[in-house]
Amino acid sequence: MGEKSAQKRKFILETARKVFVEKGYKLVTMKDIVEACQISRGGLYLYFDSTREIFQEVLRLETEEADDVFSGSIKKDATTGDILLLFLEEQKKELLRRENTLTQAIYEFYFDQEVPRKENILRKQFDSAVRIIQRLIEAGVEKEELYCEDCEGTARNIMFVLEGLKIAAQTMGVTEETVDRELRYILHGLGFEE
């Protein structure tokens, strides 16, 4: 595939992303994507064979960028607590966003697939987030900003709460207050004084 192709491929993925944001994963058809991209029906097949393949690529792009964003926010110099707060704030924003989010599509995708554990991006991101939080907490404990008995357990617990909030936000609706209250609960458990 030449250079031009790479560009078009990118364009398709970006456009398809919008479709997935709009309709989730399961009900998206090749036709939907063709129409969104305004390309020819056959043209799409030159690049991808199925919505599954397209979604996987969309997901790959998504997570690559996500990693960038993450490391970006961490590079800033700040106290450990600040970083943790920043991270949680970021999660909150993501959580509450109803537009432009792939969340539902991602869940639907993983409902459908028997993805080998190792290749499961959702899992990889979850585990990586746990590790980061754990390190943040450990750093905070060291500096005596935070209190924590079982840093790994706490980190994991936080992530499960965030997952719980995320799915709740998508299925039952969750207000900003609810999220704030949960975050406060978590921080309080860490001996964090606002």
Added chain:
Amino acid sequence: MGEKSAQKRKFILETARKVFVEKGYKLVTMKDIVEACQISRGGLYLYFDSTREIFQEVLRLETEEADDVFSGSIKKDATTGDILLLFLEEQKKELLRRENTLTQAIYEFYFDQEVPRKENILRKQFDSAVRIIQRLIEAGVEKEELYCEDCEGTARNIMFVLEGLKIAAQTMGVTEETVDRELRYILHGLGFEE
């Protein structure tokens, strides 16, 4: 559309439930259900007009039974801690079950729908569970079996963790140890000694 044979209606709903367990919500077709029920194409339409309608009925049955189960387990005489343990054990079983669970279908259904907050069964069940856990904890605190500063907050937090575990189980896979570890973490936070 009258009630026709209540028995057949029931049969259809039970059979459709299996289909939803198998395929989730979004990709289930009337044809899938017709075939699973081994009834005629037109026959299904005597009872229901759409998969949406069928799913809602399946859901109603499901939650009615769920309520029964819940109150059933509470009737037993036991210490507060035991009841809480029992409840969490129940949740764990439910969580880890990959067969015969409507979880994915329910999530997909609520992804799709703009359900008014008050009619959102998922939400109602969540809120009701929070209240029950809260009462259990309060009872435990009174009997000095448990320790807790903010019972309502803790109850809600527990439920979000459970939600997080549930969606994680469906999308990234979660082992029994992971669930146990999480439950232990929660119980530990309540000053519960195993």
Added chain:
Amino acid sequence: MGEKSAQKRKFILETARKVFVEKGYKLVTMKDIVEACQISRGGLYLYFDSTREIFQEVLRLETEEADDVFSGSIKKDATTGDILLLFLEEQKKELLRRENTLTQAIYEFYFDQEVPRKENILRKQFDSAVRIIQRLIEAGVEKEELYCEDCEGTARNIMFVLEGLKIAAQTMGVTEETVDRELRYILHGLGFEE
């Protein structure tokens, strides 16, 4: 078939008539009639086997009554011209009525069927009307109220104009003025002074 049946049969035909008035002939289904009658699906088949059969019966009733009406209006004592006027007035009313008329259904029915000439009610009515008009004109000529060279030809011509007006009313729309103008044209041709 007992008495009760005859009554129900009548009821079905009267109700079916409304359906044919509403939808024409070709697109009426047995279901339409069942629903309009509020009887059971199977019940209708005890009386009739098809919409075709039902329509034929409706038509029979219709024309029987029509004959009555016709002879009724003729019984009055009046000058020949008055009777002719009365007849044309009646036709005009019928022509312009868009509600409660079987006209379209009848046309559709005869489009569909290869009805033997002798059994064709439309034709029988047409011919009978021609004869009546002819006699009226002849009577008028005798009394020197009217002028006419070829009474049969004129009578037939009048009927074709009326048919033309009728179909035009159903397909292109025809105003009262248009009908009046035509009737005046006809009467003028007969030397009729208003």
Added chain:
Amino acid sequence: MGEKSAQKRKFILETARKVFVEKGYKLVTMKDIVEACQISRGGLYLYFDSTREIFQEVLRLETEEADDVFSGSIKKDATTGDILLLFLEEQKKELLRRENTLTQAIYEFYFDQEVPRKENILRKQFDSAVRIIQRLIEAGVEKEELYCEDCEGTARNIMFVLEGLKIAAQTMGVTEETVDRELRYILHGLGFEE
């Protein structure tokens, strides 16, 4: 829906025309047309969305051609009376034709539709025919070939007679003699000597 192949579009319309000739308008299905055209089920939908749309296009073609034919026959040099005769002869042929005529379908179509007066092709053709006949008669009167008091009224009357003959031909059957007699009646009224 683009224009796709104009040729195939044309082919579909021509084939569909035959179907409408055969079955009228109301009972024609997309399937009928698909089968007549021997194209694929989905293929037809690339060109048209409904039988209604197809019929409208068929009708458009039909009337365009009709206009051509009409102006064609008028271009010939001939006495006014000859042209009128020619026109009526044409109508007669059309009237008596039981094959290859859209007449029934057109009537059924207009039964079904609430077509705005201005867009009603049937009406437009009727009105246009009235004007043409009127002009022919006027020309004939001028040349003293014909006699006529109210040329417009007569023209309209002729058209209603023709309409009456047309619908009679489709519903009760009309012999050639009947038509001839009627035409003779009309011509006689115009002082036309055969």
Added chain:
DNA sequence: CATGAATGAGAGTTCATTCAT
């Protein structure tokens, strides 16, 4: 590479007709 017409499988839906009760 790219297009878009064409195909045919498959899902939705309606209804005539039958039949057990």
Added chain:
DNA sequence: GATGAATGAACTCTCATTCAT
């Protein structure tokens, strides 16, 4: 007689996928 549940054929419409250009 009467009911209405049940069946299955027939239609509508959509879309994944292919292929000639």
